[in-house]
Amino acid sequence: MFMRNNKFNKMVISFLVALTMMIGCVGCKGKPDENGSMKSDDGRSYGGTIYVDEGNEAETAFFHVKVDEAYCYDTYQFEDGLYQADQGMAYVVLKLTIRNTYGKDLPMSITDFILDFEGNEEKNVVTGYGKTELKDEQYMDNLFTLKQGESISKYVMYTVKKKDAYTLKYTEFYEDQLEGDTFCIAVTPKKK
Numbered sequence: 001m002f003m004r005n006n007k008f009n010k011m012v013i014s015f016l017v018a019l020t021m022m023i024g025c026v027g028c029k030g031k032p033d034e035n036g037s038m039k040s041d042d043g044r045s046y047g048g049t050i051y052v053d054e055g056n057e058a059e060t061a062f063f064h065v066k067v068d069e070a071y072c073y074d075t076y077q078f079e080d081g082l083y084q085a086d087q088g089m090a091y092v093v094l095k096l097t098i099r100n101t102y103g104k105d106l107p108m109s110i111t112d113f114i115l116d117f118e119g120n121e122e123k124n125v126v127t128g129y130g131k132t133e134l135k136d137e138q139y140m141d142n143l144f145t146l147k148q149g150e151s152i153s154k155y156v157m158y159t160v161k162k163k164d165a166y167t168l169k170y171t172e173f174y175e176d177q178l179e180g181d182t183f184c185i186a187v188t189p190k191k192k
Contacts, residue, residue, distance in 0.1 A: 048181040058183040062102040067165040069095035070189035099151040106146045112167045115158040128156035
């Protein structure tokens with residue numbers, strides 16, 4: 001009986017194929033791009049990881065950031081004296097240039113930028129030290145507001161395991177709690 005009416009069979013098959021495609025696309029917001037990023041209903045990118053080569057600028061939704069200089073120290077002259085890094089550790093100092101491209105003032109913190117490295121099994125968050133701890137005008141304020149259109153170039157110091165290469169990470173966070181993309185900037189500090 002099913003085989004007798006070819007026109008009816010084709011209609012049923014077409015209907016089933018269309019229904020399957022519609023069911024498969026319910027809730028779809030598109031496929032991830034090459035970075036794994038998806039688009040929210042309002043067009044914001046989220047969930048991806050963007051890798052940035054050393055010396056290049058990362059273009060986040062809020063600002064552009066570039067690592068201008070990267071140095072690794074075994075000893076460092078702090079305000080109250082010369083300090084030796086602990087065994088297997090180093091002081092890594094990065095000069096960052098950050099340019100506000102958001103169109104509004106941005107409240108920021110040096111803890112927005114995390115220094116990571118291969119072999120960081122504990123996945124400890126390694127945040128930096130700024131002007132508050134180091135009392136040095138060349139260092140970034142720990143908390144600051146980057147004015148609309150403003151660009152700053154300042155240093156941040158990290159105390160980390162001694163490695164040849166690191167990754168500076170920044171993850172976008174929106175006011176409505178949407179976690180955007182994560183930017184990973186390759187860093188190979190020069191020995192000082």
